[in-house]
Every structure is written in structure tokens, then in C-alpha cells.
Amino acid sequence: MEPGDHDGTPDDETGETEPARRLALTRRSALLGLGAVAGFAAVDVGGFAYAGGWLRPGTPTPLTPARFADRFEQVSGRHDGFRRNHAKGLAATGTFASNGAGAAICRAAVFRAGTVPLLGRFSLGGGLPDQADKPDTVRGLGLLLQAGGQQWRTAMINLPVFTDRTPEGFYERLLASKPLAGTGKPDPQKMAAFLDRHPETVAAMKIIKQSPPSAGFADSTFYGLNAFWFTNSAGATVPVRWSVVPQNAVGPGGPQPPRGKDYLFDDLIRALAQGPLKWRLLLTIGEPGDPTNDATRPWPQSRRSIDAGTITIAAVQTEQAGNARDINFDPLVLPDGIAASDDPLPPARSAVYARSFTRRAEEPKSPSEVNVAQVLA
Known part of the structure; x- marks a missing residue:
């Protein structure tokens, strides 16, 4: 699910060798797009997928990372060198200035007071690298932060909840949302049948519709959606979800x-x-x-939040070799102090991202649709 490309999420790989080391949805009208992705592959695809419980070795047609990647290509076509989901994007560079408050619940070095560099990527959900921008297309923000010799990677989208609870549910929705040749829209009967089987998606869509999209990337709130375990220096562990809230005048x-x-x-x-x-x-x-294994269900708004610091994006770059084009925003690349919960989506995303990346890494790369120099000329 490239984030899942996500339609969510759900919605490319571990990537431990790219330059970043040296320093995760189609449209909502089609019931959204998956989740965010990117990066360099170095992941045990089978291990992550099996750990997530979504590979079914004993069935005639097991749900595998390859089948997910194939389905993205069937829905959006094959576009050599681009991500199978969140294909359209811009690389970004900046910093994270931690105020030290996050260290109360997490021992990861990134939350110690101080400033660390980051690489990022802004994107739109869907597998079309040249799609026209629309206000209701899912927006993604992937980040790679490095501190203390360890990385934290996250792929977020501008939806408050995810549309699917499990990888199987996401895959079913992907099948149901394929546009028909005559209308360019999903088959209403197939989509209705899917929704009848998945009331959790219906409930999630109601929540999403209550949060209309902002004007652009700069004033979008981006959500991590999945729960993770944070452990502090004293060994205390708590479940955490994170988000990034804009501070920009628009x-x-x-x-x-x-x-x-x-x-x-x-x-x-x-x-x-x-x-x-x-x-x-x-x-x-x-x-x-509070559910830690269901990204379709929000936590109560009364839950305590810690302001951990400021993410600053200083510049964006046309995607090319050496920048965020080659980063996999694998949600399981985590520093000491952050661990996966029982949510089934991150292991599946990790595995599918890896499969997607290994494919595009071997393909010729076409020019990016968005060219920074041309816009500023």
C-alpha cells in the first residue's frame, strides 16, 4: 500500500544506504487514496508481511506485496521510475528543532533539546505522476529525521483517520475503486458492496468529510494515523499518535x-x-x-498532547537522484524509544513499499511533473 499510497496508508523500502542516511490515495471522490511512500530497499519483505498477519500462505491466492504493487499498476497504469502511489511530489529539506518536551515520554535522540536536519517529500495520493492538482486529492508529507546515529521515518497524510483497518480491507477497496472506462468513476455496485462489508470505512469517511481540505500544502495538518509505543529513559511506555500542525500565515x-x-x-x-x-x-x-490497532478510529480529543518542537521546511527541490526521490519513508524505520504497536498497517506498508521501490529502482526515470526552476522563472 504505498501511503498507502494510502488510501491511506497504506499509503517503498527501508533504505539504509541512500544519501539521506548521511546526513507512506487516490482522490476522496474515489474513497481516497492510500498512504505515502518512498525510498531505498533493504527490508525483509516476507518477514514484515508475515509479522503483520496479512500473508496467507495456505490460501490459493495469498495477499502479497507483489499483488499490491500489481493492483496499483492496474488502477493507475504503469509509470516507469515513479512510486506506485503518491507518484507526484516534490523533495524538501529543512530541520526539526526539538524543545526537549518529547523526552518526557520518549528516549529517542531526536527528542532531546536541539536541532537536527530532515529530508522530506510533499506528494499527492494516487499513481499518476502527471495528474492535475485537485483540492480533494489526498496530500502527503514524508519525513526522515536523523539524530544520534539513528533515523525516524514517517509518512503522513492530511486525513484525521485512515479509511481502512486492515491490509485486506485496503486491498478490497482498491479493487472496488478502479475507475470504469466509460465514466472514470468506480463501479457503484462494487463500491456499495465493499462498504456493506466494511462499516469501519463508512464511519471513517464520515469523520473525514467533517474535515474539509485546506487551501494548500502550507496550511495542511498532516497525521501519522497509526499508533506506536514510545518509551522514555525510565522505561515507561505509552501509546502515541502524532501530527504536524501548520504555523504559517496563508x-x-x-x-x-x-x-x-x-x-x-x-x-x-x-x-x-x-x-x-x-x-x-x-x-x-x-x-x-484507546485503540492502537485500528487507524479508522480516532482517539478522544481530550487526550493530552505534547508540543515536541518545530518542523521547518526551508526549500523544495525537483525530484532527482540523491534527494527525497530515492528515500523510502518506511514507517518501521524507527529509532530506539519508538516501536510498532499491534496496528496491522505499518508492517504491510513497509513490505509493499519495499516491493514498489525494487521495481522503480530498476526502471528508467522520466522528468518530474513539477519543476521548481520553471515555477520561479
């Missing part, structure tokens, strides 16, 4: 009329030409009874 709220095919990315490029953009990293702490 124009009038609400979706703006499209001004060109790439208007969301063009606006981001022009905004950064005027100065850095900032988001606050919030760590929300779960309490007993």
Missing part, C-alpha cells in the same frame, strides 16, 4: 479555485521562495481503552 481559508494543473505545488514553491514554512510536532498520548 490566504483565505477553504479550497481555492484551481489556477493551473500543478497549482498546489506551484503555491508551495512560491511560498517557500518568500521564506521557510513551519509546523508544530504534536505527540498525542493514548489512554487505556
Whole structure:
């Protein structure tokens, strides 16, 4: 699920050798897109997938990373060299300035007071690298932060909950959401049948519709969606979900009329030409009874959140070799102090990202749809 490309999430690989080491949805009208992805492969695909419980070796047609990648190609076509989901994007560079507050619940070096570099990627859900920007297309933000010789990678989207609880559910929705040749929209009967079988997706969509998209990337809140375990220096462990909340002054709220095919990315490029953009990293702490294995269900708004510091994006770059084009925002690349929970989606995402990356790494690379220099010319 490339994040899942995600439709969510769900929605490429571990990637421990790319330059970053040296320093995760189709449209909502089609019931969203998967989750975010990227990167360099060095992951045991079978191990992660089996650990997630979604490979079915004893069945005639087991759900495998290869089948997921094939399905993305069947829905969006094959586009050599691009991610199978969240294909359209821009690389980014910046910093994370930790205020030290996160260290109360997590011993990872990234939460010690201080500033560390980051690589990132802004993207749109779906497998079309040249799709036209639309306000309701899922937006993604992938981040790679490095501190203390360890990396933390996360792929977030601008939806408050995920549309699917399990990899199997995501795959079923992907099948049901394939556009018909005559209308360009999913088969309504197949989609209705899917929703009848998955009331959790219906409930998630109601929540998502209550949070209309903002005008652009700069004023989007991005959510990690899945729960992880955070452990502090004293050995205390708590469940955590995180989000990044914009701190940027933007124009009038609400979706703006499209001004060109790439208007969301063009606006981001022009905004950064005027100065850095900032988001606050919030760590929300779960309490007993809060689901850690179901990304379709939100935690109560009353849960305590810690403002852990400021994410600053200083610049974006046209995707090319050596920047975030080659980073896999694998959700299981975690530093000491952060561990996966019982949520079945991250292991599946990790495995599918790896399969996607190994394919695109061997393919010729076409020019990026979004070119920073052309926008600023």
C-alpha cells in the first residue's frame, strides 16, 4: 500500500544506504487514496508481511506485496521510475528543532533539546505522476529525521483517520475503486458492496468529510494515523499518535479555485521562495481503552498532547537522484524509544513499499511533473 499510497496508508523500502542516511490515495471522490511512500530497499519483505498477519500462505491466492504493487499498476497504469502511489511530489529539506518536551515520554535522540536536519517529500495520493492538482486529492508529507546515529521515518497524510483497518480491507477497496472506462468513476455496485462489508470505512469517511481540505500544502495538518509505543529513559511506555500542525500565515481559508494543473505545488514553491514554512510536532498520548490497532478510529480529543518542537521546511527541490526521490519513508524505520504497536498497517506498508521501490529502482526515470526552476522563472 504505498501511503498507502494510502488510501491511506497504506499509503517503498527501508533504505539504509541512500544519501539521506548521511546526513507512506487516490482522490476522496474515489474513497481516497492510500498512504505515502518512498525510498531505498533493504527490508525483509516476507518477514514484515508475515509479522503483520496479512500473508496467507495456505490460501490459493495469498495477499502479497507483489499483488499490491500489481493492483496499483492496474488502477493507475504503469509509470516507469515513479512510486506506485503518491507518484507526484516534490523533495524538501529543512530541520526539526526539538524543545526537549518529547523526552518526557520518549528516549529517542531526536527528542532531546536541539536541532537536527530532515529530508522530506510533499506528494499527492494516487499513481499518476502527471495528474492535475485537485483540492480533494489526498496530500502527503514524508519525513526522515536523523539524530544520534539513528533515523525516524514517517509518512503522513492530511486525513484525521485512515479509511481502512486492515491490509485486506485496503486491498478490497482498491479493487472496488478502479475507475470504469466509460465514466472514470468506480463501479457503484462494487463500491456499495465493499462498504456493506466494511462499516469501519463508512464511519471513517464520515469523520473525514467533517474535515474539509485546506487551501494548500502550507496550511495542511498532516497525521501519522497509526499508533506506536514510545518509551522514555525510565522505561515507561505509552501509546502515541502524532501530527504536524501548520504555523504559517496563508490566504483565505477553504479550497481555492484551481489556477493551473500543478497549482498546489506551484503555491508551495512560491511560498517557500518568500521564506521557510513551519509546523508544530504534536505527540498525542493514548489512554487505556484507546485503540492502537485500528487507524479508522480516532482517539478522544481530550487526550493530552505534547508540543515536541518545530518542523521547518526551508526549500523544495525537483525530484532527482540523491534527494527525497530515492528515500523510502518506511514507517518501521524507527529509532530506539519508538516501536510498532499491534496496528496491522505499518508492517504491510513497509513490505509493499519495499516491493514498489525494487521495481522503480530498476526502471528508467522520466522528468518530474513539477519543476521548481520553471515555477520561479
